[in-house]
Amino acid sequence: MKAITLLGATGSIGTSTLDLVARNPERFRIHAVASGRDWAKLADIARASSARVAVIADEGGYRPLREALAGTGIDVRAGEAAMVATAAEPVDLVVAAIVGAAGLAPTLAALEAGTTVALANKEALICAGDVMTAAARRSGARILPVDSEHNAIFQVLEHVERVSRIVLTASGGPFRERSRAEMADVTPAEAVRHPNWSMGAKISVDSATLMNKGLELIEAHHLFGVGPDRLGVLVHPQSLVHGLVEYVDGSVLAQLGPADMRVPIAHALAWPERIPTPVKRLDLAMAARLDFEEPDRARFPALALAEAALAAGGCRPCVLSAANEVAVGAFLDGRIRFLEIADVVAETLEALPAAPVATLAEVAAADAEARARAHSFAAHRARR
């Protein structure tokens, strides 16, 4: 029986995780569930999953959550310190599925405690990859990738020193075939309508700009210890091949599967075993074709920005990711236009110097400065 702490329980990954846990009660039990603001949904989840602990990051959610869970015996907590302390409690697996930089401190706490982390919160590695992997090395904690491409690569990766190239696939997003002019006036509703995957709003917009794939290159670098020269991206509109590893002998191993996050989540939950899932089976005869093309960095400049940040290292990936979070938020709120997301990120990167980051405090400082700059660049554009 694996005891699980689920951070980000109310989100898209959280919901899929709970579905798999509920289908396998003999294998998994929920120790703690945690989320940001949605105390009502968290209360329902805590009851339904028989969690022992429920944590809400927003302190204002403490009283209503406590009232909603009165009489259940569930231990109710609130605030960031409680989130971090809960993540450090001994369990078999922490599922890190908070969105954005808010996931950094609890993910680090789990790794420092030596707990295996099923990592969906890619921002933790993008912003603080060196800090996270160093903590994992010190404590012996393992990071199991949940992000579908990285999970795919994890499944086919052996002898990393014999790898000549790791390739992440990208669907190309909803605007794969559009010109820049045709992308100028797209709405948030169009941008979040992903052709293949159902995901949270922020990552859906990141898929539309291709920033998601750039962030995933940075994630892959930290997960697999492979430099940018051995990492590549291919656009693959069917989203059936999730990742490929080419070995020095010319063999290429790929993982295929339906575009359903429950496949990689199930892999990470059950690893090193496998569990059945209810997903629709991959039917290659029905799919008929697998297409691949080079990404177009001129139409999707966010990818090139991320590649440059990866090459530069230090604080650059954190600045990129923080500016992107702000810019995506401004786009979703209707304050800036779709193509301005990459503009705001580029302006923020230009405005801030490169610097090394060695601790979570330094990462937090770089993150805060990048957010402040990005907010002012976005506000400037919104006024125009």
Ligand code: NDP
């Ligand atoms: P959602 O937006 O659906 O969910 C986000 C979750 O984070 C919610 O549970 C939310 O709680 C919680 N949260 C937000 N802020 C805080 C905070 N300050 N403290 C604690 N919890 C917080 O996101 P997704 O599930 O789509 O994505 C989660 C992570 O997984 C992201 O990093 C994303 O990049 C990654 N990922 C997602 C994929 C997908 O298919 N969805 C695929 C690959 C990676 P509340 O609702 O209560 O505010």
Ligand code: MG
């Ligand atoms: Mg992915």
